[in-house]
Amino acid sequence: MMNFNEFIEVIKSKVEVKLGDNHLVECKQVLKNNGVTYHALHIRKEGNNTSPTIYLEPFYNIYLNQGADRVNNNLINEITKLYTENIDSPPYMNEVWKFTDYEFAKNKIMYKLINTQQNRELLKKVPNIPYLDLSIVFYLYFGADDNEQYTAMVYNTHKEIWGVDSEIIYHHAMANTQNAFPASIRSLQQIMQEFAQLANLEDFSDNKILEPPIYVLSNTKRVNGAGVLLYANILEGFSEKRGCDLIILPSSTHEVLLIPADNDVDFQELQAMVKDINITEVPAEDRLSDHVYLYERNTNTIYIAA
Structure with a gap:
């Protein structure tokens, strides 16, 4: 059986073949909370700005449970199905350009608590406020549907573009979060x-x-x-x-x-x-x-x- 890295390369190659030359297929590591890292396929069709993220760990578990030496075509079909189901741009994508303006973005900023020690690397890249052994960090909330919330982490680059400090971001995030999430x-x-x-x-x-x-x-x-x-x-x-x-x-x-x-x-x-x-x-x-x-x-x- 293949190890995870070998599995990733096989999946990437087979998805590229199935979707054709007009699709760019990349494998990237995605850093999550507490330093947890996932491996994901990013697939983008030529001329399309949307690049759905498909995490590969669940598919590798399916592969292991099947006990097969080769990747089953059903896995490739499931991955490409996920891609086609999520290829359309979320509604907020039409307004992404507006988020460079803090007057527009400030009403979409929320906050959450994360562990400081476990997120040392992330905290170097994002505006944050220490709280006990935790840190307050910020994210943009674009909305939600029945399946998920659409969010994006606020990074130091956002703060620089906006020209505001962390305390101002915190002030708006506190009000927004309490209103949006009672x-x-x-x-x-x-x-x-x-x-x-x-x-x-x-x-x-x-x-x-x-x-x-x-x-x-x-x-x-x-x-x-x-x-x-x-x-x-x-x-x-x-x-x-x-x-x-x-x-x-x-x-x-x-x-x-x-x-x-x-x-x-x-x-x-x-x-x-x-x-x-x-x-x-x-x-x-x-x-x-x-x-x-x-x-x-x-x-x-x-x-x-x-």
């Missing part, structure tokens, strides 16, 4: 009950109470929801309602868990649990932090507890 706090109990109903789990009882109660903080889209930690009055209002400080467990970049704090909490034990879950359950690209945070309602402050 906060959501739901009890884990409720989420488990809804899942049980959907899965027809008859043995799940509504009377099973989680102690201590755990709440899931995210946004209504469940994408980059950890950034809700920075929304105005969210933690302050929830902690006042609960009458206590809040333990914050960084579940992923998309959500965090809130637990009412008490005097008996063992933060070192919680941190060990967070580390273990990150390693065993959370995809590397979605990991936020191995630390445990505490929100102190008297000072309206989040700090690293362990």
Whole structure:
């Protein structure tokens, strides 16, 4: 069987043959969150500005599971099908040129939280603001359909073209993100009950109470929801309602868990649990932090507890 690099070269060659000479087929590495790198085909038809990105790791897994020595033509057909389904330019492409004007772009800028240590190389290239062991970074949000969101990371080159500093970008991103992605706090109990109903789990009882109660903080889209930690009055209002400080467990970049704090909490034990879950359950690209945070309602402050 082929190793991954050999697989990539075979796929690239076969796709080139299938699509013909009027298509440029390139293989590139795509850097994602936390230094995770994917390998992708970029395919562009002559005279077309759109270049769909097709990640090859899932196809390599299919190839391995098939146990074949050669690449099945069905794989090539699936890849070219993906290309033809995504060849049309997304609606926002008609306005790309406008994003060199900050007055136009500023209403599309959002922010998200990422881990500082795991994204050292990326942070050299993008405007960012440190926050605890995390960093606030920015992206342009063009919209979404049923399948995905259309976004683009904001790089230092954007900031230079716009002629603004990171604080100004942050000011607009904060307002935009809260408006586009409202906060959501739901009890884990409720989420488990809804899942049980959907899965027809008859043995799940509504009377099973989680102690201590755990709440899931995210946004209504469940994408980059950890950034809700920075929304105005969210933690302050929830902690006042609960009458206590809040333990914050960084579940992923998309959500965090809130637990009412008490005097008996063992933060070192919680941190060990967070580390273990990150390693065993959370995809590397979605990991936020191995630390445990505490929100102190008297000072309206989040700090690293362990």
